[in-house]
Amino acid sequence: MPTLACTVDGLKLPNPFVIASGPPGTNLNVISRAFREGWGAVIAKTVSLDASKVVNVTPRYAKLHAADGREVIGWENIELISDRPLSIWIEEFKKCKDLHPEGILIASIMEECNRDAWVEIVERCQESGVDGFELNFSCPHGLPERKMGAAMGQDPDILTEVCQWVMSAAKIPVWAKMTPNITHIEEPSRAALAAGCQGISAINTIRSVMGVNLDTLRPEPTVEGYTTPGGYSSKAIRPIALRMCLEIATLIRAEFPDRSLSGIGGIETGADAAQFLLLGANTVQVCTGVMKFGYEMVKALRADLLAFMEKHQFETLADFRGHSLDYFTTHADLVHRQAERKSAKKATGIVQADGEWSGDKFVEQSQSLSR
Numbered sequence: 520m521p522t523l524a525c526t527v528d529g530l531k532l533p534n535p536f537v538i539a540s541g542p543p544g545t546n547l548n549v550i551s552r553a554f555r556e557g558w559g560a561v562i563a564k565t566v567s568l569d570a571s572k573v574v575n576v577t578p579r580y581a582k583l584h585a586a587d588g589r590e591v592i593g594w595e596n597i598e599l600i601s602d603r604p605l606s607i608w609i610e611e612f613k614k615c616k617d618l619h620p621e622g623i624l625i626a627s628i629m630e631e632c633n634r635d636a637w638v639e640i641v642e643r644c645q646e647s648g649v650d651g652f653e654l655n656f657s658c659p660h661g662l663p664e665r666k667m668g669a670a671m672g673q674d675p676d677i678l679t680e681v682c683q684w685v686m687s688a689a690k691i692p693v694w695a696k697m698t699p700n701i702t703h704i705e706e707p708s709r710a711a712l713a714a715g716c717q718g719i720s721a722i723n724t725i726r727s728v729m730g731v732n733l734d735t736l737r738p739e740p741t742v743e744g745y746t747t748p749g750g751y752s753s754k755a756i757r758p759i760a761l762r763m764c765l766e767i768a769t770l771i772r773a774e775f776p777d778r779s780l781s782g783i784g785g786i787e788t789g790a791d792a793a794q795f796l797l798l799g800a801n802t803v804q805v806c807t808g809v810m811k812f813g814y815e816m817v818k819a820l821r822a823d824l825l826a827f828m829e830k831h832q833f834e835t836l837a838d839f840r841g842h843s844l845d846y847f848t849t850h851a852d853l854v855h856r857q858a859e860r861k862s863a864k865k866a867t868g869i870v871q872a873d874g875e876w877s878g879d880k881f882v883e884q885s886q887s888l889s890r
C-alpha cells in the first residue's frame with residue numbers, strides 16, 4: 520500500500536495537500552475545519568503588522584465560466600491580505616497549535632520594505648508556535664501601491680534583502696511565494712534560495728481583467744462603477760503554473776538540490792496534483808478549488824493520488840517526484856529527434872511541412888498534430 524506521508528524541510532506532513540493562503544485559511548474556525556478534514560498542512564491567510572491599512576471592497580470576485588455556462592474555469596479576485604489584527608491572529612495561531620498539535624500550520628506574512636517590520640512580524644508569529652513561514656512576495660493588486668507583494672517579488676535585489684532579514688530572525692522553515700507576473704520566475708526564486716529560504720511556493724495569481732459587462736459597459740468586478748486589475752486563479756491557470764514550476768524545479772535541481780517546491784495553480788484533482796509532483800513539487804496547494812468544492816475535497820484528492828501511485832507501483836512520493844523533468848528539451852532537439860525517427864519510418868497522414876495542409880482535411884490534420 521503506497522503512502523502519501525512526506526517530510527519537507529523537516530516538517531512531517533500526512534499528505535502533500537496544503538491549503539493555500541487565502542479565504543480557506545482565513546481564521547481559526549476554517550483552519551480547524553481543514554485539519555479535521557485531513558489536509559496535510561494549512562497556510563493561513565497573509566498577515567501584516569497593521570491590519571487597519573487593509574480595506575477590502577465588495578464585490579471582489581469575478582468568475583469565468585466554461586461554454587456550458589456552469590463550470591467555473593477561471594476566477595479573478597481583488598481581495599487584499601487579512602484585514603484581521605495581528606494580535607488576534609497570534610492568539611488563533613496559539614489556539615490552533617493547542618487544538619491540532621500534529622497539524623502543520625504555516626504563517627503567511629507580508630510587510631513593507633523595512634527591516635524592523637519584517638523581523639518583528641517573524642518574531643511575533645514564531646513565538647506563537649507556527650511551524651513555518653511563507654513570505655508573500657506575490658499579491659498582484661492593492662499592495663504593490665505600498666511597495667509590498669508583487670512589487671517586491673518582481674525585484675530580485677529587494678527580494679534578496681528582505682529574505683536575508685527574514686532568515687536572520689527565522690528559526691523555522693521559510694518558503695518564498697513567487698509572483699507569476701514576471702518574465703523569468705527563476706530569477707527571484709534564485710534570489711530567495713541564495714538568501715537561505717528553504718523553499719519556493721509558486722504560483723500566486725496572474726494579473727488579469729476578467730471582462731467588460733456588455734450591458735453596463737463597465738469592467739468587472741464592478742465596484743461603484745469602476746474596477747482595478749486583479750489576480751486570476753483556478754483551473755485555467757494550471758498550464759502556466761506547471762510551466763513556472765518546471766522552471767523553478769529545474770533551477771532547484773541544478774543549483775539548490777536540498778530545497779523544496781510547493782506547486783500551486785488550478786489544482787482540483789489528484790491527477791492535477793500528480794502532474795505538479797512529476798514536475799518536481801514536494802507539496803501542492805489548493806485555494807480556489809476549496810472555494811468551489813469545499814474542504815472535504817481532500818478525501819478525493821488523496822484517493823486519486825493513491826490510485827495513481829498504485830497504478831504505477833510507486834510506494835512513496837519520492838519514487839516519482841521530478842520524474843517528468845527529464846522529458847523537457849529545446850525545440851531544436853525535438854526537430855532533431857523527429858527527423859531521426861522519420862528517416863527510419865515515414866509517418867503517414869500527418870502534416871510534415873506547411874505545404875501539405877489541405878482545406879478539405881484541415882480539422883483532421885489539426886487533430887493529428889496534437890498530443
Ligand SMILES: Cc1cc2nc3c(=O)[nH]c(=O)nc-3n(C[C@H](O)[C@H](O)[C@H](O)COP(=O)(O)O)c2cc1C
Nearest residue numbers: 539540541565596722723752753784785805806807
Ligand atoms: C480570493 C483569493 C484570495 C487570496 N489571498 C491570498 C493571500 O492572502 N495570500 C497569498 O499568498 N495568496 C493569496 N491568494 C492566492 C492563492 O493562495 C493561490 O496562490 C492562487 O489562487 C492560485 O491557486 P488556486 O488556483 O488553487 O486558487 C488568494 C487567492 C484567492 C482566489
